[in-house]
Amino acid sequence: MRTELAVIGAGPAGIAAALAAARRGIRVTLVDAAPAPGGQYFRQPAPGLGESVPQHGGRTWTRLRDALAASPVDVRPEHHVWCVERESGGLTVHALLGPEQRASVELCADAVLLATGGYETVLPFPGWTLPGVVTAGGAQALLKGGLVTPGGTVVVAGTGPLLLPVATGLAAAGVRVAALVESTHPARLPRHARALAGKLPEAAGYAARLLRHRVPVLTRHTVVRAHGKDRLTGVTVAALDARGRVRPATERLLPCDALAVGHGMLPHTDLAESLGCRLDGHAVAVDAEQRTDVPGVWAAGEATGVGGAALALAEGHIAGRSVAARLRGTTPDPDAWAPAARVRARGRTAAAALHALHGPPAHWGEGVPDDTVICRCEEVTAGAVREALALGAGDTRTVKLLTRAGMGWCQGRMCAPGVAAVTGSPPAPARRPFARPVPLGVLAAQHHRTTSPEHRPRPEEGSP
Amino acid sequence: MSESLTCDVVVVGAGMTGAACALYAARAGLDVTVVDRGPVAGGTTGAGEGNLLVSDKAPGPELDLALLSLRLWAELAALHGPDVEYDAKGGLVVAETPEAYDGLRAFADAQRAAGVTAEPVPADRLHDVEPRLAPGLPGGVRYPQDAQVMPALAAAHLLRASGARLLTGREVTRVLRARDGAVRGVRTPRGDVHAPAVVNAVGTWGGELASRADVFLPVMPRRGFVLVTEPLPPRIRHKVYAADYVADVAGETADLLTSPVVEGTAAGPVLVGASRERVGFDRSLSLPAVRALAAGATRLFPFLSDVRALRTYAGFRPYLPDHLPAIGPDRRAPGLFHACGHEGAGIGLAPGTGLLIAQALTGRTPELDLAPFRPDRFPRPAKEAAP
Numbered sequence A: 001m002r003t004e005l006a007v008i009g010a011g012p013a014g015i016a017a018a019l020a021a022a023r024r025g026i027r028v029t030l031v032d033a034a035p036a037p038g039g040q041y042f043r044q045p046a047p048g049l050g051e052s053v054p055q056h057g058g059r060t061w062t063r064l065r066d067a068l069a070a071s072p073v074d075v076r077p078e079h080h081v082w083c084v085e086r087e088s089g090g091l092t093v094h095a096l097l098g099p100e101q102r103a104s105v106e107l108c109a110d111a112v113l114l115a116t117g118g119y120e121t122v123l124p125f126p127g128w129t130l131p132g133v134v135t136a137g138g139a140q141a142l143l144k145g146g147l148v149t150p151g152g153t154v155v156v157a158g159t160g161p162l163l164l165p166v167a168t169g170l171a172a173a174g175v176r177v178a179a180l181v182e183s184t185h186p187a188r189l190p191r192h193a194r195a196l197a198g199k200l201p202e203a204a205g206y207a208a209r210l211l212r213h214r215v216p217v218l219t220r221h222t223v224v225r226a227h228g229k230d231r232l233t234g235v236t237v238a239a240l241d242a243r244g245r246v247r248p249a250t251e252r253l254l255p256c257d258a259l260a261v262g263h264g265m266l267p268h269t270d271l272a273e274s275l276g277c278r279l280d281g282h283a284v285a286v287d288a289e290q291r292t293d294v295p296g297v298w299a300a301g302e303a304t305g306v307g308g309a310a311l312a313l314a315e316g317h318i319a320g321r322s323v324a325a326r327l328r329g330t331t332p333d334p335d336a337w338a339p340a341a342r343v344r345a346r347g348r349t350a351a352a353a354l355h356a357l358h359g360p361p362a363h364w365g366e367g368v369p370d371d372t373v374i375c376r377c378e379e380v381t382a383g384a385v386r387e388a389l390a391l392g393a394g395d396t397r398t399v400k401l402l403t404r405a406g407m408g409w410c411q412g413r414m415c416a417p418g419v420a421a422v423t424g425s426p427p428a429p430a431r432r433p434f435a436r437p438v439p440l441g442v443l444a445a446q447h448h449r450t451t452s453p454e455h456r457p458r459p460e461e462g463s464p
Numbered sequence B: 001m002s003e004s005l006t007c008d009v010v011v012v013g014a015g016m017t018g019a020a021c022a023l024y025a026a027r028a029g030l031d032v033t034v035v036d037r038g039p040v041a042g043g044t045t046g047a048g049e050g051n052l053l054v055s056d057k058a059p060g061p062e063l064d065l066a067l068l069s070l071r072l073w074a075e076l077a078a079l080h081g082p083d084v085e086y087d088a089k090g091g092l093v094v095a096e097t098p099e100a101y102d103g104l105r106a107f108a109d110a111q112r113a114a115g116v117t118a119e120p121v122p123a124d125r126l127h128d129v130e131p132r133l134a135p136g137l138p139g140g141v142r143y144p145q146d147a148q149v150m151p152a153l154a155a156a157h158l159l160r161a162s163g164a165r166l167l168t169g170r171e172v173t174r175v176l177r178a179r180d181g182a183v184r185g186v187r188t189p190r191g192d193v194h195a196p197a198v199v200n201a202v203g204t205w206g207g208e209l210a211s212r213a214d215v216f217l218p219v220m221p222r223r224g225f226v227l228v229t230e231p232l233p234p235r236i237r238h239k240v241y242a243a244d245y246v247a248d249v250a251g252e253t254a255d256l257l258t259s260p261v262v263e264g265t266a267a268g269p270v271l272v273g274a275s276r277e278r279v280g281f282d283r284s285l286s287l288p289a290v291r292a293l294a295a296g297a298t299r300l301f302p303f304l305s306d307v308r309a310l311r312t313y314a315g316f317r318p319y320l321p322d323h324l325p326a327i328g329p330d331r332r333a334p335g336l337f338h339a340c341g342h343e344g345a346g347i348g349l350a351p352g353t354g355l356l357i358a359q360a361l362t363g364r365t366p367e368l369d370l371a372p373f374r375p376d377r378f379p380r381p382a383k384e385a386a387p
Helices: A012-023 A058-070 A136-146 A163-172 A197-212 A270-275 A309-327 A334-357 A382-390 A396-403 A416-423 A440-450 B016-027 B061-080 B098-113 B123-129 B151-162 B203-211 B244-249 B287-300 B302-306 B343-361
Strands: A002-008 A028-031 A074-076 A079-087 A090-097 A104-114 A118-120 A133-135 A153-159 A176-182 A217-219 A221-228 A232-239 A252-255 A258-263 A265-267 A297-299 A373-375 B003-006 B009-012 B032-035 B091-095 B119-122 B139-143 B165-167 B174-177 B183-188 B191-194 B197-200 B220-231 B239-242 B257-264 B269-276 B308-319 B326-329 B336-340
Touching: A002 A012, A002 A090, A002 A309, A012 A028, A012 A058, A012 A309, A028 A104, A079 A104, A079 A270, A104 A309, A118 A136, A133 A136, A136 A153, A136 A163, A136 A258, A153 A163, A153 A221, A153 A232, A163 A176, A163 A197, A163 A258, A176 A221, A176 A252, A197 A334, A221 A258, A232 A258, A270 A297, A297 A309, A309 A334, A373 A416, A382 A396, A382 A416, A396 A416, A396 B151, A440 B220, A440 B287, A440 B302, A440 B308, B009 B016, B009 B183, B016 B032, B016 B151, B016 B197, B016 B336, B016 B343, B032 B151, B061 B151, B061 B343, B091 B098, B098 B139, B119 B123, B123 B139, B183 B197, B197 B203, B197 B343, B203 B220, B203 B308, B203 B336, B220 B287, B220 B343, B239 B287, B257 B287, B269 B287, B269 B308, B287 B302, B287 B308, B308 B343, B326 B343, B336 B343
Parallel strands: A002 A028, A002 A104, A028 A074, A104 A297, A133 A258, A153 A176, A153 A258, A176 A217, B003 B191, B009 B032, B009 B197, B032 B165, B091 B239, B197 B336
Antiparallel strands: A079 A090, A090 A104, A118 A265, A221 A232, A232 A252, B091 B139, B119 B139, B174 B183, B183 B191, B220 B269, B220 B308, B239 B257, B257 B269, B326 B336
């Protein structure tokens, strides 16, 4: 099928872009892997669970949901996009359907907006693979999606702005939060106070809720070990010194049956990379209109740099208006979206400050013992990574070649930050030509179709 | 920080071929330094399947080198087998038409005369040899000498076994020549390494390194994609490929050629090759190429239709116009030796290449006649300016 704009990802950025473009007469198709739009931020409880209003941005969500329902946007849930292909006639979005992901459909579009969001990073520590240890985002998804809580007594740990809503959300759902363990030092906050001014009311709200639920907050602390045989029974936490190393004799045990841990987020850039879009660090590089450097491809939201829902909404809105103008052959007037541009500017400043504030602890890799599994898919330990370094691997790519770390099902999405930490090099964006595993039968069928005589004769491929 | 080192030989390139050259040179008693602009196995070595094959080679100098190399690989496997995931799995070449089967058997007859073990497998026995093969294939030939290693591990472990000094992350900007033309070492941004002999083992960049010694060697990249599936229990016993692969290897076209090459790995994933295109060093995904690979693989093994590809990657085979590598001393630059241009066979041919280079370095008579591999066999194109 054919559309003018294909939006990939129905979170805040994707929905805002779809609405902005559709309002200006563009035919929009909005695809997402989940059964319903909303993304992680506006994730809704499964139908039938009663509670229909999520914790986050209730009114904003109601407004977006109703606008989407009233709009002509063609919403396609359960589309798992595995590749976007650039051809002479435009762009083709390839998506696997439904939970089975066996059949693939093609969506041809004049423009594509990548609103693919971000994913959480977790650094490894002894015991992090025990049942009962979940990512902070995973705990939040459980809570939002089904109002399930990961345990009766939970420790929330790591670093980053996600930990606050996770801790308060769990506490509000009746879970005992034994501690919020944040590795950042609060004394570093004033340095970023101006940039974060807009975030202060939100932060104050979380602080009040933590207080109300009597959640102990341990700053400049980290989880050094998770305990348990078959599942989690507790965690050892310790204080960090000014250089980010564990201070001796500060360890203490916190009994718990769940640990929600996260060390920040990274943008999803797989589709952008196989399209050949330029990256800026880990994020898709965009111009003032949210255009990538590949003609016909826009990007918005966490994919262009992790910064939260308000920033994503603003970027999506700008992208949608830009697409609408460009597809009609006109140059958009940036003054028309000045309010969104102001939100975007503030959001990016705050995001940069939060990023600087919540860097993962330095020297993390040094503290990981040899027998800790770093890559779960391929069961590669920290010791094996160090052995590869001794064999002459100087970077994460060679470590991967020599150890298979990152070659399994998750393709390094889970373990790449940990491998980089132990390797002692900065994590590099991975090259993943397929954003999802794709059945060979799907590729083979596309070969037979695209090389059949009526489609495109390719005589040089005739013999095999 | 700049430093100056002195040794007997500088091997440029820390891939499989450089590792083998370092190993055999060190065994011959030379003090070896290996220099690479990247890490170990950072080029074609890190992008290949690790094929050690005689099956795809017609009688001639390359087959002689392959037979020598496979013998050496078996020796190396006795020392390092598990570390390098050596697997003497054997190859199975299958024909998809009766005419192809006839051609395949005639090819095998000629190979047998040159010392290759090649066993015809008629249609009714194919599934005893490879149970998951598609039905209805007219027959194949089994090559028990074919084997496989994990190439990056092989390069890293053989480098370590060589005891050579390893300098990674240093690009050779210049091959140093004395006034009389003799090689006297290499220049890197972090200092010179002085030696009376330099070995060019940089694979696809061999032509560029040659030009940094002011000699001409037309090594060019030929791109290939590999599809990697989800891990599976062992279901494919051999390296299995279709008979047209042999024709494609020798093919002259710049266009996309694909013929199915399918094999399991120790770690579980099935590897699917092999595409060939001359497109320079373009690494970007080509859906037409990987679609053709998938179509070929599912034709040989229908069960693969439901198996998922987790990833795909491109590599660049270093090829020379006559599809033979450049091995041996370069008369145009005394002290310069070449060991590159092995196209898609470099892992398999590495030990033989390393041994021949070590013999040449130490003035011994090489095990094989080096004449067909002479590095100066390609005249510099008249129109081309000096590199």
